[in-house]
Amino acid sequence: MPDHRTTQIYSVSRLTRKIKTLLEDRFPFVWISGEISNCAAPASGHFYFSLKDDQAVISGVMFKNQKRNLKFTLENGLKIMGLARLSLYEPRGNYQLIFEHMEPEGAGSLQKAFEQLKKKLGDEGLFDAAHKQPIPFFPCKISVITSGTGAAVRDIINIAERRFPNCRLEIVPVSVQGDTAQEEIVCAIELVNERRQADVIILARGGGSIEDLAAFNSEKVARSIFASHIPIITGIGHETDFTIADFAADVRAPTPSAAAELAVPEKKQLVRQITDMQVSLSAAMIQKLTYFHQKLDDLHSRLKSPVQIMANFKQTLASHCLRMQHAMHHCMAIKENRVTKAAATLAALNPASVLTRGYSVTRTLPDKKIIFDAKMVAYQDQIETILSQGRILTRVEKTIHGKDHI
Amino acid sequence: MAKITFEKALKQLEEIVREMESGDLPLEQALKKYETGIEKVKYCMEILDSTEKKITRLTRDIDGSVSEAPF
Numbered sequence: 094m095p096d097h098r099t100t101q102i103y104s105v106s107r108l109t110r111k112i113k114t115l116l117e118d119r120f121p122f123v124w125i126s127g128e129i130s131n132c133a134a135p136a137s138g139h140f141y142f143s144l145k146d147d148q149a150v151i152s153g154v155m156f157k158n159q160k161r162n163l164k165f166t167l168e169n170g171l172k173i174m175g176l177a178r179l180s181l182y183e184p185r186g187n188y189q190l191i192f193e194h195m196e197p198e199g200a201g202s203l204q205k206a207f208e209q210l211k212k213k214l215g216d217e218g219l220f221d222a223a224h225k226q227p228i229p230f231f232p233c234k235i236s237v238i239t240s241g242t243g244a245a246v247r248d249i250i251n252i253a254e255r256r257f258p259n260c261r262l263e264i265v266p267v268s269v270q271g272d273t274a275q276e277e278i279v280c281a282i283e284l285v286n287e288r289r290q291a292d293v294i295i296l297a298r299g300g301g302s303i304e305d306l307a308a309f310n311s312e313k314v315a316r317s318i319f320a321s322h323i324p325i326i327t328g329i330g331h332e333t334d335f336t337i338a339d340f341a342a343d344v345r346a347p348t349p350s351a352a353a354e355l356a357v358p359e360k361k362q363l364v365r366q367i368t369d370m371q372v373s374l375s376a377a378m379i380q381k382l383t384y385f386h387q388k389l390d391d392l393h394s395r396l397k398s399p400v401q402i403m404a405n406f407k408q409t410l411a412s413h414c415l416r417m418q419h420a421m422h423h424c425m426a427i428k429e430n431r432v433t434k435a436a437a438t439l440a441a442l443n444p445a446s447v448l449t450r451g452y453s454v455t456r457t458l459p460d461k462k463i464i465f466d467a468k469m470v471a472y473q474d475q476i477e478t479i480l481s482q483g484r485i486l487t488r489v490e491k492t493i494h495g496k497d498h499i
Numbered sequence: 500m501a502k503i504t505f506e507k508a509l510k511q512l513e514e515i516v517r518e519m520e521s522g523d524l525p526l527e528q529a530l531k532k533y534e535t536g537i538e539k540v541k542y543c544m545e546i547l548d549s550t551e552k553k554i555t556r557l558t559r560d561i562d563g564s565v566s567e568a569p570f
Contacts, residue, residue: 230506233550241556250554259552264570266556284559360547367509367543370516374536377519381529 106183113181116188125190126174126198127151129167140167144190153177153190165197172198203303207310210337214312219319220340226324228344228355231363232292234261235356236285236323238278239297241266245328245349249297252353257360263291269298274308279317286321293356294321296338297328297349309336318342328352448481455479458486467492505546512539 103111125144132142138157143150155167167173175195181188214220235253239245246264253260265285267277278296285291296318298309308314309329318325318341327342328349339345346352440446444454455464458475470476470489478485503511515536519529556570 230509231504231546236557254552257550259548259550261550261552262554262570263567264554264556266558280559284557284565288557288565363509363547364544367512367540367547370512371537371540373516374512374519374533374540377516378529378533381519381524381526385526 109181109183109186113183116179116181120179122176122178122193123190124174124176126172129171129173130169132167132169142167144173151190152187153192155192155195159193163195167195174198203307207303207337210310210312210315211340214315214337214341219315224319226343228324228326229292231358232356234263234291235293235295236263236265236291237295237297238265238267238281238285239295239349240269240299243269243299245297245299248348248350249295249328249353252350253357256354256357259360260357268308270301270305270308275311275313278308278314282314282317282321282325286323289323291323294323294325295328295349295352295356296325296342297352298330299349300331300334306330306334306336309338311337314338315341326352326355445481448479451481453478453480467494505543508539508543508546512536512543515539 127144127146130143130145130150132140134140138160140155140160142153142155144153145151155163160167165171173195174197175190175192177190177192179188180191218224237246237249239249241264246266250262250264253262263285265281267281268274269278282294282296285294296309298306303310306329309327315337318327318338324343326344326346327336327339328346328351329336329339330348332347335345344355346355448454455476455478456462457464457470458477461477462469464470464476470492472489472492474489476487476489478487515532518524519532519536524532554570555567557565557567559565
């Protein structure tokens with residue numbers, strides 16, 4: 094035994110600090126797996142527990158902030174894998190693992206397998222949009238591949254009946270979890286395809302853990318869905334669950350109920366749609382007929398009978414006749430007037446009236462030419478003078494030329 | 500009328516309504532379209548109502564025989 098006087102003497106705290114440094118430097122972060130036991134969740138929100146395997150135990154803690162990010166519940170007996178740093182708590186002299194991250198053991202590997210399979214089938218083109226078949230608008234028969242006893246099948250039947258009371262459903266019961274689930278689902282898809290009766294397939298399952306959904310994450314089921322000639326709608330688990338089957342399906346519905354809604358049209362709405370169109374059709378026809386009636390009435394009113402045409406002509410004729418008579422009368426009146434005026438003028442110019450004033454007209458004999466000039470007669474020519482009353486026959490004694498006449 | 504799908508009949512009906520509402524169809528054609536339209540309405544309604552309500556259970560036994568029974 095070494096002499097304590099020749100060796101260094103540690104205080105408790107100094108030694109503890111040395112150990113602390115040693116531990117924390119050597120194991121800054123470690124991945125560790127084990128089973129949770131002795132768990133305690135005090136009001137602080139931190140989570141204290143022991144992590145053990147069959148031979149050893151180590152205390153651990155996950156503080157509130159990190160615990161918040163966990164997607165599962167920590168409980169005794171749960172096997173976990175996590176990332177932690179080793180820490181020594183000096184006042185108590187014990188060490189513990191402070192966890193930064195934790196996941197249930199097995200989940201990680203399942204998740205990894207899921208991602209790998211998804212990538213593999215995706216690369217092969219199984220999920221390509223080009224391969225997706227359209228869901229029939231009005232399916233005559235729907236095959237439902239699901240558990241014959243679960244809530245999913247009830248939900249689907251309820252929704253289908255509500256939307257289309259006289260729908261035609263065919264339930265193909267299968268195990269949706271367990272060793273035989275994969276095979277049964279594949280057989281069911283093949284069976285429905287062989288019979289060629291259904292227009293669409295609903296592949297459904299209620300919610301469950303990732304282990305429960307294993308069959309729907311299998312390559313066999315994915316390939317069988319891809320190979321189906323009948324379009325497949327998946328409704329698997331809850332809204333947040335995505336399975337390989339969902340990716341391979343022609344349409345993915347978030348839940349079994351939603352799958353039924355996608356597959357089954359709403360009868361009421363269809364009936365309303367058809368009725369609306371019937372109403373539109375009749376309205377359009379009535380409008381058309383009304384239009385033609387009006388057009389016909391209009392044309393009819395404009396179509397004249399021969400009697401009408403004759404009457405029109407008669408009227409025109411009468412009117413022309415009347416105008417002609419008026420014009421004639423007018424014309425006659427004007428002429429009459431002119432005649433009256435001319436007669437008056439004529440009366441004024443009558444030589445008889447001049448004669449009555451003492452003038453006379455002298456003419457040669459026997460030519461009876463009115464004598465204007467003395468040169469027209471010669472000595473002893475017989476002439477006659479017309480007076481207002483009677484005539485005088487005389488002979489020319491002498492002619493005097495020139496203008497001096499009186 | 501040859502048997503066509505419900506969806507097709509519905510589409511044709513829509514088309515007829517559209518033509519009747521928009522077009523300057525001659526009367527004879529309008530009447531013919533109207534008649535066809537009413538036929539389509541009847542046809543669609545018949546399909547909607549003619550489906551027999553049935554929920555069956557389809558199983559295949561180990562020996563490969565397929566059986567269908569009410570669910």
